[in-house]
Amino acid sequence: MIRSQFGITVLDVIKIQYKTRILFDYVQTCYTVSYIQKGEVLTTSPEGEYVASAGDVMIHRPNEPFNVISQRDGVHYLFNIHAEVGDGADFFKLFPLGKVIRIRDRNEYERKFDELRSLWLQEGDDHRNIQIGSLAFFLLYEIVESTKLGGRQTTRDPAITDRFNEALHYMEARLDQEMTREELAKLYHMNPVYFSRAFQKIYKLTPMQMLRKLRLQHAKQLLESTDYTMEHISRCCGFYDAAHFSKAFHNSFGKGPAEYRKCIKFT
Known part of the structure; x- marks a missing residue:
């Protein structure tokens, strides 16, 4: 029965x-x-x-x-x-x-x-x-x-701190590619404005600010561990050209990329 x-x-x-x-x-x-x-x-x-x-x-x-x-x-x-x-x-x-x-x-x-x-x-x-x-x-x-089994389920709890891990992994895997807030919001089936607001509430940065931060951190690692040219690093990290990369790096770390690499080698 x-x-x-x-x-x-x-x-x-x-x-x-x-x-x-x-x-x-x-x-x-x-x-x-x-x-x-x-x-x-x-x-x-x-x-x-x-x-x-x-x-x-x-x-x-x-x-x-x-x-x-x-x-x-x-x-x-x-x-x-x-x-x-x-x-x-x-x-x-x-x-x-x-x-x-x-x-x-x-x-x-x-x-x-x-x-x-x-x-x-x-x-x-x-x-x-x-x-x-x-x-x-x-x-x-x-x-x-x-x-x-792989279907995406939107979360109902905005307090979960790993809520946007998928977005972070998505960014890190595509640092050399153009990316938009709308593209990231689609991962969660969210309106881009609401997604940006919820993301910033957790990380204190907008998604695009976080993407810039991850790109600069990756560039810093490449400067420390490789002999790649500035042009190659700028392309790997999604910057338009070496000049744009140099300016962004200096604004974040107080030194240009060439100066930073020289300091690392001296140390």
């Missing part, structure tokens, strides 16, 4: 296609699980601001106002549900998920949603209701597994 400990009520299953989409302070009494099949949106809630794009799921919680803004064509697959575990505990409180989650297998998720949507549009009977519940459960399962 298998006795289920999971209860799910599906309230609506919808496909939305739009040219632009703007919702302000939208509140509902259920969870909305909204998968972006096409497009990109900015979503804001009491938790913060995030950018979600094709292949991401947004989870909107009940009784919490949220905004959704998109200025481009888009298609959303969404379903509204109540989900309970055991003796009535809220599923999403027992298994807290981020605001935006990257789905590990888009094709499978979309195929199962199409099945769910097709059943939802049919005349109701007990057999259909069981199938609808099973498919909704499968989609939730895919979302939970996506957070474990």
Whole structure:
């Protein structure tokens, strides 16, 4: 005998296609699980601001106002549900998920949603209701597994000091490349302004200031341990040219790179 400990009520299953989409302070009494099949949106809630794009799921919680803004064509697959575990505990409180989650297998998720949507549009009977519940459960399962197996889950706790380790590693691996705040913000599905504000709250530097600091630290190490030319070091560390590198290095360390290297050798 298998006795289920999971209860799910599906309230609506919808496909939305739009040219632009703007919702302000939208509140509902259920969870909305909204998968972006096409497009990109900015979503804001009491938790913060995030950018979600094709292949991401947004989870909107009940009784919490949220905004959704998109200025481009888009298609959303969404379903509204109540989900309970055991003796009535809220599923999403027992298994807290981020605001935006990257789905590990888009094709499978979309195929199962199409099945769910097709059943939802049919005349109701007990057999259909069981199938609808099973498919909704499968989609939730895919979302939970996506957070474990490589799908990105946005954090809900801004006090965690290693929150932006991924961004630091990303910068360090690409010091010689051009980089923007928007590029880094996409790693966390965040609005660039909110990302910069949250990053600065932890490190007391903006993301671009941190990138400059990491570049100069790397340049310092190269000056200490190699005989590379100033032109080569400036390229390795993402500066436009040797003159720009020399000026930035002097402003940070009080000596030009050539003078610093001479002092190291003398020591």
